[in-house]
Structures are given as structure tokens and as C-alpha cells.
Amino acid sequence: MPTLLYAVLPLAGIILGWTIRWLYARFQLSASEQRAERVKQDAIREAEAQKKEILLEAKDQLIRERTQQERENRERRSELQRYERRLMQKEETLDKRVQGLDKQEEDLVEREKQIADREVYLSSEEEKYRQELEKISGLTAQEAKTLIIQDLENEARHDAQALLNKIEQEAQLSSEKKAKDILVTTIQRIATEVTSDITIATVALPSDEMKGRIIGREGRNIRTLETLTGVDIIIDDTPEAVVISCFDPVRKEIAKVALERLVSDGRIHPARIEEVVQKVTREIQQKIYEEGEKVLFDLGINNMSQEGVRALGRLYFRTSYGQNVLTHSKEVALIAGMIASEIGANRELAKRAAVLHDIGKGAESDSDQNHAEVGMEIVRKMGEDARIINAVGAHHNDIEPTSIEAIIVQIADAISAARPGARRETMDNYVKRLENLEQLAESFNGVEKAYAIQAGRELRVLVNNEKIPDIEVKDLARSIAKQIETDLRYPGRIKITMIRETRIVEYAR
Secondary structure (H helix, E strand, O other): OHHHHHHHHHHHHHHHHHHHHHHHHHHHHHHHHHHHHHHHHHHHHHHHHHHHHHHHHHHHHHHHHHHHHHHHHHHHHHHHHHHHHHHHHHHHHHHHHHHHHHHHHHHHHHHHHHHHHHHHHHHHHHHHHHHHHHHHHOOOHHHHHHHHHHHHHHHHHHHHHHHHHHHHHHHHHHHHHHHHHHHHHHHHHOOOOOOEOOOOOEEEOOOOHHHHHHHOHHHHHHHHHHHHHOOEEEOOOOOOEEEEEOOOHHHHHHHHHHHHHHHHHOOOOHHHHHHHHHHHHHHHHHHHHHHHHHHHHHHOOOOOOHHHHHHHHHHHHOEEOOEEHHHHHHHHHHHHHHHHHHHOOOHHHHHHHHHOOOHHHHOOOOOOOOHHHHHHHHHHHOOOOHHHHHHHHHOOOOOOOOOHHHHHHHHHHHHHHHOOOOOOOOHHHHHHHHHHHHHHHHOOOOEEEEEEEOOOOEEEEEEOOOOOOHHHHHHHHHHHHHHHHHHOOOOOOOEEEEEEOOOOOOOOO
16 A cells, blocks of 8 residues: 555656646746737837827828918919019010001101102202213213223222332331341350361371272272272372262261271271271261260250151261251251240240251152152151141241241241351352342343342342333332242342333433
């Protein structure tokens, strides 16, 4: 029995514990459901309160918007009423203007009728007077009209020519004074060295025995030197001198320097000749680049391509009428820069165009174009400004100048070339130029004789007084000047003086 009791008691305890736990869980569940119900009720009450509050706010917003809309509507209605009043006022004004215009139109119609009647009356009177005038003068109306028109035309032409002459004289006086001031100031400020070269390539020898050494055995030394340098070496009867002949001054300079070094060294044989010629060629090419750089540095010009510097440096070995072209280009650049500064033009552009204006003279080309055209092509390949290209091509008026800087380059070039002593001109060229100048002037109708004086700086033209009246002399002088500018090449400028004389001789017997 006790054993059974010990076995039942634990089982009863387990059942009792499980029952108590189940009852506690049911109690917790009931409490949770009650709390949930309370939360639900609270949420429902809060949502109802928010709903009422939102509805109240929506009603207030609706009332405010309705009030705002009504106010805007009232303002629009008042604005429309103002517009209507203004339109009514404008309509009344237009009605008044229309009435005024109608009245004016009636007045105009009446006046046109009166004018038409008066025109008819005047036409009849004019015809009557015209017939009377024709009877009195013995001329028809067309003849009288032609006569009057001719008189008026001659008078107008005479007055116009007189006015033109006056304006030209005044403009010439003022422009010449200003131009002279600018040019004199520019010329007097120039401080460049003067270089006038005569292209004679002669190498002095210590003795005539050196000629044999230059020729070498069977002429191999002189042939080697001529082949390597591309020149002709003339060994004649001139004592202690050898003449180098070549059109290319660079090759001529290379041959001259190489021969001088060979003569000074005394060792003259083909291998030594080749060595010296190669060394001198490198030195001359370096000198070409250095001379171009030196000129650009002296002028303050930057950003020039290497090919442009070499092309400019080659001018160091070029001459024009005995004047060194590189020195001439530098002088033209300085003059152009000063003139541009005086008149307010682009100074840097004028200097750059001026120093490049004769760059075509140093070109190594077989082209048959003149140096201005070749220079234009070189400058275009260098990527220079279009105004610089135009200035290079127009400095001898081969093309039309398109900028004030191009004209400045022309002026500076003429100043540098026209300076007495700057260039040498052969007698044949000088005489030919004067003859061409006189022949051109004499080719004009009415010119009896022309004389070129002052070394071609002035042209005096004798005019036939029977063929050319005074009023046409000015036009004839201008035509001769334009023809000279078009057909001839000359330094500086040419003064044209027209001479017309009426000489009457009568004898009293």
C-alpha cells in the first residue's frame, strides 16, 4: 500500500502542476485579450478624434480658399471693369478721330479739285507763254532746254573741279605736313648700322705659287673643290688672287672661307679639301641661323619657326643693288614699328611683316615667281597672320594691300631703299628707268614733251594748250601718276609737274 502511494503521489503532483500551469496560462491569455481590447478601443477613440480634427481643418481650409477665390474674383471683376472703361474711352477717342479724318478727307478732296482746276489754268497759261517765248527767242523749247542744261553742266563741272582742287590742296597740305613730321621723326630715330656690300668673291693668295697647289696634280684639287662647293674657281693672270664665281652667295661664301682656310693651312689635297668644306658648311649653316636669331632678338620678335629663322638668316648673304638684304629688312622693321606707333597702328604686326617682306629673296627655289610671291608662299607655310601674308605680297604693289600695316611696310621699304647711298644702280638701269618714265608720260594725248629730272624723282610734262584746257590738266596729271604706279618700278616717290603755256605773238606795223 505505501508503495502504491509513493507511486501515485508524484503522478498526482505532476497532474496538479500541469493543471495549475494551464489555469495560469488561461489567466494570462484572458488578461492579454483584455489589454488588447483596451488598446483597440483607445486606438479607435484616437482615430475618431483625429478624423474629427482633420475634417475641421479641411473645412477651415476650404473656407479660406473659398474666401481667397471670392476675393480674386472680385479683383478680376474690378480689373475687367477698368479695362472696359478704358476701351470705351479709346472707342470714343477713335470715333472722334474718324470724324476728324472724314472732315479732313472732304477738305482734301475739295483742295485737290481746286488744284486740278488751277493746274489746267496754269498749263494753258504756260503754253501761251512758251509760244510767245519761242517767237521772241527763235528757239524751240527743246533747244532752249538743251542750251540751259549745257550751261548748267559746264558751270557745275567748273565749280566741282574748283572745289575738288581746293579740297585736295587742303588735304595735301595737312597730310604732307603730318606725314613729314612722322617720317622725319622716324628716320632721325633710326640707329642701325649701314651695310652696303659688293658681291665680289676674291681670295687673296700669299704668292702665285699657291695657284699651282690649288690646281693640284692634273687639276684634281680644283675639281674636288668645285664639285664639293658647287662654284667655279677662276685662276687667271690676276696676281696673287683667285676669283670665285657662283650665283648662289651661300655656296660662294662656303667656297671662299674654305679656300682661305686651305691657303692659310697650306695642306691642300682632296681629303683635306672635303674635310674643310664640310666643316665650313656646318659653320655657315649655323651662322645663317644665328644671324636670323640675332635680328629677331634685336627687334623683339618672338614665336618664329626654325624654318622661318633660317629663311631670314639666308638674307645675310643676299644683296640688292649692293645693300645687304638682312640689314635692309631690319631697318625696314624698325622704321615700320616707329611709323605704326606714331599713327596708332599695330606696331608688332607691322614690325613682323616688315622684317619678313623680302624673305623671298633668300629662297632656294627655281620658281619663276617674283620674290614677293615666293615670300608670300614661305610666310603662308610658316603659319603667319593673313595680314602679314598680304603685306609681304603687297610691298611692291603686286597685290592690293588690305591693311594699314601693309601700307606702312611699303613706306618703310621705300624709305630704306631711297636713302642716298643705300643702294647702287648701274648706269644702264638708271638711264633705262628715266627713258621709260619720259616715254610713259609722252604716250598721253595732249603731252608734247616730258623730262625726267632730279635722278627720276621729278617729271616735268609740257602740255599742248590747244588740246588740253586748264580744267583738264589736273585730271591728266592724276592719270599719268596712276599709270606710273601701275607700270613702273621706282624707289621713293615721283613728283609730276604739269606745264601749260599760252603764248600769243602779234606785230604792230
